[in-house]
Amino acid sequence: MADVFRGLNLLETLKESMESNKLADVKDAMEDLLISRINVAVVGDRGPEKSTFINSLRGLGPEDDGAAPRSPTTALEEVVAYPNPKHPDFRLWDVPSVPAARPFEPEGYMDRVRFLRYNAVFMTSTGEPHPNGxxxxxxxxxxxxxxxxxxxxASANDTEKSLEEKRKxxxxxLTCQGVAQPKVYLVRPSTLEKFDFPHLLEDMGRDLPEIRAHSLLLALPTLTSTLVSQKKEAFKALVWAAASLSGGVSAIPVPFVASMVDCSVAVRILTxxxxxxxxDDESVERLARQRGMDPAGLTCLRVCGLSxxxxxxxxxxxLAAAEKELATVSSRLVEMAMPRHARSAGRSFTAMLQALNGAIEEMATDADRILTVALGEAK
Structure with missing residues (x-):
């Protein structure tokens, strides 16, 4: 499977930073991935389709606390922020639609809504794009x-045929107004796994800076099995960064420092x-409710205790079990993975890498199992 969010490139960048002994750069990258800092604007008329889209991007249903209302409750020209309840630094911004009046100056509208502060902008509509947009x-x-x-x-009355006609x-x-190679993505707001949303994520993965692309990926709900796999791959870069820092700390001759740092960082990553x-319980129960299922039917699918x-x-x-198993781990793994100057710290690196990657594999298997059952039941 292609690595849509370019985790291998990020991993190579982290390795280069370690080779150059730039531990601060690796630490900053790890913090960015853990925080998931990203701002996405959703531009368009306020209504049920837009609010459902915003809620789905946050993994929420219309009845959940903090959900965007189906009908406007604020002034139409006001920008409204919707933080993600699980990832508060992933913010969706409900931005008013572009005015239809002519003449129109795009710079004035963009300044008013602070257009350039967003990492990505979705220009939404239930029909064709307005020329001002x-x-x-x-x-x-x-x-x-x-x-x-x-x-x-897509609105409630749209069919695949009507949507394709609207797309055309x-x-x-877009072509008439000079947009080169135009794209219009079809999205069903309540079921993002359908239609073009996965293709939109692929394009965003190529367009966004790597750290921001990873941040988006980790903050989105698990919509498909492919997305679960992509999240798992993205965590490999995060785990490698943490293990590398663990190796660097373990070289400091202060008793117990490495083990305390390892455990603290590992808890953050696995959380x-x-x-x-x-x-987590809330997310699994919410998924069951959205799919019309008994939550117990999904929670029982979590085999890994960390799930x-x-x-x-x-x-x-x-971590202790990984330390004990190090005797069976080939020294070649350490030589390949660690920078030359840091191989003396390879024991801590390998233990951290082995323990966290193993845990994430188990957790991803649980997530895929839950999603498969939920989507199967929904069908």
Missing amino acids: VEVFLEARSLQLQTVYFILL CGLEV KAQLSLCL AEVTKGEVKRR
Whole structure:
């Protein structure tokens, strides 16, 4: 499977930083991945399709606490922030639609809504794009902002045929206004796994800076088995960074420092993995409710103890078990993975790498099992 979010490139960048002894760069990258800092604007008229889309991106249903309302409750020209309840530094911004009046100056609208502060912008509609919106898109491209996307949101009465007709009309509008190689993504707001949303993620993965692409990936709900696999691969870079820092700390001659740092960082990473893979009780129960299932039918599918609860005791146990198994690990693994100057710290590196990667594999298997059953039941 292609690595959509380019985890291998990020991993190579981290290795180069270690080779150059830039531990601070590796630590900053790890913190960025753990925090998932990213801002995404959703531009368009407020209504049920847009609010459902915003909620689905946050893994919420219309009745959940903090969900975007189906009908506007704020002034139409106001920008409203919707943080992700599990990843508060992933913020979705409900941005008012581009005005339809002519003449129109895109720069004024963009300044008013602070368009350039967003990492990505979704230009949504339930019909064809408005010409003024296309002008905003072209202005953003002239300013080298590549992460602006036209999204056609399916309404309750739309069929696949009607959506394709709307897409065709939208592409004609974009072409007539000078958009080169135009794209319009069809999205069903309540079921993002359908239609073009996975393709949109692929394009965003290529367009966004790598850290931001990883941040988006880790903050999104687990919509498909492919997304679960991509999340698992993204965590490999995070685990490698943590293990590398562990190796660096273990070279410091201060008793117990390495083990304390290892456990603390490991708990943060595995807690992030639990939330990213939607394995916590609240996420599993919400998924069951959205799919019309008994929550017990999904919670019982969590085989790995860390899927249900990440505890310091369990993390310590896994790190200790990995230490004991090091005698069976080939020294070649350490030589290949660690920079030359840091191989003396290879024991701590290998234990951390082995323990965390093993745990994430188990958790991802649980997430895939839950998703498969939930989607199967829904069908």
